[in-house]
Amino acid sequence: xxxxxxxxxxxxxxxxxxxxxxxxxxxxxxxxxxxxxxxxxxxxxxxxxxxxxxxxxxxxxxxxxxxxxxxxxxxxxxxxxxxxxxxxxxxxxxxxxxxxxxxxxxxxxxxxxxxxxxxxxxxxxxxxxxxxxxxxxxxxxxxxxxxxxxxxxxxxxxxxxxxxxxxxxxxxxxxxxxxxxxxxxxxxxxxxxxxxxxxxxxxxxxxxxxxxxx
Amino acid sequence: xxxxxxxxxxxxxxxxxxxxxxxxxxxxxxxxxxxxxxxxxxxxxxxxxxxxxxxxxxxxxxxxxxxxxxxxxxxxxxxxxxxxxxxxxxxxxxxxxxxxxxxxxxxxxxxxxxxxxxxxxxxxxxxxxxxxxxxxxxxxxxxxxxx
Numbered sequence: 001x002x003x004x005x006x007x008x009x010x011x012x013x014x015x016x017x018x019x020x021x022x023x024x025x026x027x028x029x030x031x032x033x034x035x036x037x038x039x040x041x042x043x044x045x046x047x048x049x050x051x052x053x054x055x056x057x058x059x060x061x062x063x064x065x066x067x068x069x070x071x072x073x074x075x076x077x078x079x080x081x082x083x084x085x086x087x088x089x090x091x092x093x094x095x096x097x098x099x100x101x102x103x104x105x106x107x108x109x110x111x112x113x114x115x116x117x118x119x120x121x122x123x124x125x126x127x128x129x130x131x132x133x134x135x136x137x138x139x140x141x142x143x144x145x146x147x148x149x150x151x152x153x154x155x156x157x158x159x160x161x162x163x164x165x166x167x168x169x170x171x172x173x174x175x176x177x178x179x180x181x182x183x184x185x186x187x188x189x190x191x192x193x194x195x196x197x198x199x200x201x202x203x204x205x206x207x208x209x210x211x212x213x214x
Numbered sequence: 215x216x217x218x219x220x221x222x223x224x225x226x227x228x229x230x231x232x233x234x235x236x237x238x239x240x241x242x243x244x245x246x247x248x249x250x251x252x253x254x255x256x257x258x259x260x261x262x263x264x265x266x267x268x269x270x271x272x273x274x275x276x277x278x279x280x281x282x283x284x285x286x287x288x289x290x291x292x293x294x295x296x297x298x299x300x301x302x303x304x305x306x307x308x309x310x311x312x313x314x315x316x317x318x319x320x321x322x323x324x325x326x327x328x329x330x331x332x333x334x335x336x337x338x339x340x341x342x343x344x345x346x347x348x349x350x351x352x353x354x355x356x357x358x359x360x361x
Contacts, residue, residue, distance in 0.1 A: 127237075128239060129235065
């Protein structure tokens with residue numbers, strides 16, 4: 001897989017991992033990819049916490065499950081979830097998906113990933129979210145190129161109420177934030193590619209909404 | 215006043231949320247905070263100094279600050295503001311407790327917004343120092359000269 005586009009196109013969000021450890025050497029390569037990401041003012045705000053401790057991962061998984069469970073349950077009651085899945089005709093499958101989302105199980109797999117690299121970022125820089133997101137993407141692509149699967153799980157940090165708990169769990173000090181917990185391991189599933197919008201639908205020329213003249 | 219405590223809590227919580235989302239760059243997302251208020255009142259001036267005086271008068275009349283002075287350096291572009299008794303100070307005290315540095319100054323935002331609008335000069339805040347125990351802030355500002 002030398003072609004970078006091929007690496008990008010074949011990457012999947014992996015939520016089921018083999019019970020096989022990931023060697024430190026591979027994790028270092030992944031973090032090296034993060035280290036070489038661009039950042040505003042070359043501020044390099046990222047810091048990486050490598051989490052292997054099952055207790056810490058379990059705690060993160062619990063926080064993640066509570067966070068996404070709350071959010072998806074609210075979406076279920078407002079009808080947004082039903083709207084999102086309206087294309088799915090198999091009612092049994094749909095009910096299972098709703099249950100998975102509402103229970104938070106969709107995020108709790110974080111506890112079962114062999115490794116979680118928690119991407120943190122220093123706040124005293126101008127472009128924190130952009131820098132950290134680019135580093136995270138570099139890391140995901142490198143992991144995939146190395147035959148590993150990853151999934152960004154923001155559930156333990158997207159809601160301030162959960163973020164506070166996760167920051168405390170990982171002893172993240174004032175002046176830093178957690179941007180993206182990244183689950184990593186050898187894939188134990190092969191998800192199909194998720195649909196992508198056609199290129200012509202998402203490209204405009206010179207101004208938003210302006211299509212290329214034919 | 216109970217209402218003030220309530221709004222101070224709300225504003226500091228929102229500022230904290232913004233800072234934790236955008237880091238230091240949160241400053242750029244908050245440069246228009248205060249613009250709505252100052253747009254509702256009459257501000258006049260053809261020079262930076264006149265606009266500053268006009269804005270300060272309004273800010274004091276509306277009890278948003280007690281006093282403000284400004285000094286310009288020899289280059290004529292670097293202003294140092296000393297603001298006393300700002301309504302925003304209790305918000306800064308709460309933010310300091312949370313480890314969030316000062317990054318929003320509504321009174322200076324209003325002044326700079328009007329300098330840009332009425333005098334047509336580019337402006338930027340260069341630094342905010344809060345001296346909570348003295349009830350004062352020092353805000354350094356660049357008002358660019360017309361090319």
